[in-house]
Amino acid sequence: MRVTDHLPLFEAAKGVKQFGRVLPLYIHENLMIQSPYSARQHQAFVWECLDSLNADLQGMGGVLGEVHGDAVEQLDRLHAVYGISRILAHQESSTRAEYTRDKAVRAWCKAAGVALVELPQDNVLRKPAKAKLSFQDYLNAAVDTPLKNPLGKPLHHLFVEQVPTLNRATLPLSVGTDKPQRVKGGRLAAVALAKRFFTINRLKQYPYGISSPNKAVDACSRLSAYLAHGVVSDRHVLVRLNELVSEASQTLPAAEFEKLQSGAQFFVERLIWRHGYFQQFEDHLELEDTEFFDALKGVREAEFNPAHFDAWVAGKTGVPYVDAIQRCLDQTGWINMRARATLASFATMQLWLPWPMVARHLAHQFTDFCPAIHFGQVRIASGSSHFGQLLIYDPLKQARDHDPKGVFVRKWVPELAGLSAEIIHTPWLVPGALPADYPAPVVQPEEALRTSKARIYALRLQTESLSQPGLHIG
Template sequence: MSVVVWLKKDLRAADHAPLAAAAALPGAAMALYVIEPEWLASPECDAQHVEFTLACLAELRLALAARGLPLLVRVGPVLQVLAELKRSHGFQYLLSHEETGPGWTYARDLAVADWCRAQGVQWQEFAHTGVIRRLRSRNGWAARWQQRMATPQVAMPAGWAGARVALDDLPTLAQLGCAPHGRQLQAAGEAAAHATLHSFLHQRGGDYRQSLSSPLTAEDGCSRLSPHLAFGTLSVRQVHQATEARIAQIKAEGEPDVRHWVAALRGFSGRLHWHCHFMQKLEDAPRIEFQNFARVCDGLRENDFDAARFDAWCAGQTGYPMVDACMRSLRATGWLNFRMRAMLVSFASYHLWLHWRATGLFLARQFLDFEPGIHWSQMQMQSGTTGINTLRIYSPTKQAQDHDPAGVFIRRWVPELAQVPLALLATPWRMGAAQQRAVGCVIGQDYPVPIVDDAVAVKAAKERLYGLRGTATARAEADSIQARHGSRKAGLPRTGMARKPPVRAPKPSPQLDLFGD
């Protein structure tokens, strides 16, 4: 055997540069996926992620086998697995895609690079997102992203000279030590990814801009491609090019509601840029997984962490119906639209004054589409610790009124409030004692008293954050962060950002991505 294609978050056969390169090299080849104990033990991993991965592997194994390439799935540390394959089969080339992952994957890749050098193995990594390795400046990043996305997709080889290797059955969740997660997940695999993309571009996507903010309409109106991008059953380039082709088709054929559809898909296309923009932040500054983006924020929340508040937030028992409905929905399904995710983080960070690291780890386990670069960038952005982004403090009451005006979402996920009148559904604590008994929901007994006072908590958060941002140290650091990591389209001036108090219910931001979209 000559070539091993190491699969990571790229579980597809199409537009796959390492697979194509393997077919062009001399000798036999195999594909390899390693279920790593470090991944299973990591604080971001959940059984739903493992189940989705196994389903993707089952489909991909069949697709590759049909063209002669075996897909070996092993459980164990990557270095151990590679060493065993080197002894048993021998190989000279290791091919993989680049990965912008959690810190443990970065350390693992450094160790693999050392091992390859010591063993005389040529390891080649290929880009498959818009993230650019060893980027020195953000200037020109958007143009480079566009160029990469416009490059023709990598053709799937007609076949491979596959190595002879015995393939064991895929392990089960139980064999991997994963407890049942109880969620009904999106369909996994490359076929499901393409079906989801097609249905969005041709049927569901026309009302994308109007649908994405409400958890009711977003469930169908958003693309629902985020898990497929996170696990690589589709490449960003495939989605970008399919979207552009669909826009051109709509214009050429003069379909009904041409302007409406084009505007919707243009809005979606823009979020593909932001998807990679946020991943680039983690690539350039891996520390933001663990440390405040703006170091002037160190000590801001770390010493004030309230475990009881954290537990109530995690359980969907804060006493704020829209917050609790969103958390319970997320825990049951593994998905929530972006705006409601932002509200959950905003409430945890400003109302409850919880540090983003603990809340971020909990959410990482809940999101099927957990993508480290987007996740940690957004956790810090929505927590006010980037130093350059406007503080977005969401009012749970107004979010309920704006995005669940008939109370359908709250009643579905917080059944304790099923009989509460609509006028009081977002603020059930305002019911009198007699009315509470009449509707069968006694506050403090059947449903929690609000965990904090909305106005008091927000006022305190603003005072602390705006006071900090007004210092000379914070402004100087904001300049440095903007120069290194900021979007060149954001229009932020030097010495930071607008310091006016934010509106209570922010308008939809252009800085959204496929983080739930």
């Protein structure tokens, strides 16, 4: 949902004489509106992005077309009106339902005699493909190749004059409600966040602020939702990062520049991980919902406790740090990475909830939900991935390490606002400290953690499948 660094748009514009004028199109698919991973906040964010995209296109002389319905049906209808010669789009690594939709579109294109051109992005290769670029080579290419940016240029001659329109008020709504404190969609919102983050001081402090739920709101770039929805490309982010480092190399003393470089490298490493998740999901769609370990199949489901799930969703587990994370997420649509892992780990390990159920709920919660990253991270936190080492987060340790004074807990769990830092994370251990309007823990956290770790280790050892492909990112 952008025009800058959009190779399909650029190629469409280049081919106007051969293939005809360009129709920028967004299909409001029921597949996406009713997806088990979509919520009202995602739909609202997308609409904001579409408004921003349409404004950018109008500034170039075009208009965004919007239709509602099944992709194949809508393409067939538009083909009768416009005579589509070819469709250009980015390749996507997405859910099984969207993959099935893509196959149906390919079949329609073949039957209708329409060329379908899907161009790669994010250094993700689709099989069969040539050898994958190393991230360093991808980075070099990203910063050496000028970004194609048609914003504000008079390009009205490239676009069709009449486009399909709709009244979004007539569209069905996704489940749930919008989040009052989420980031707003659109290019201008992304530009404002990038301008705030890509400064010398913020980048130097980046590695030291991302683990704390109190600091991460300002320390992180907060660009994840815009990357997930295609408002900005990762290449655009890399170019801006490189520009900042290049500028600083001319002005900063050596010691200060070294700190900046360290922060920049730390940020780039997160983008490398992101690429790894994408390539893994492209190659292994079964990551979405398949249990790899035979001994784990159906175990959590058979012991599912609906009261535990409801308490976790409501932020009323009786474990203050976990509840604070869930309540923050419910209002903002975002929490930092360590908090995400803590929330998923507590749900799947200490509450022993099925990881697909946890993944679906968190998909609704995250404004920046991105399937390729999301399922891999929840699986790792649950011990159900082929990641060699279990990465299980103890919420009590996380609370003491990253919210030692209880600032985050007091903000999001006001029932505990009067408690001291010494007892706020474990009020049930102090007689008379637990307020009447806050529950006792639904499980004893430390005991439940010991039990679940022992069970996971034992169950994984029963399954001789560690040789299957897994998410091992260096």
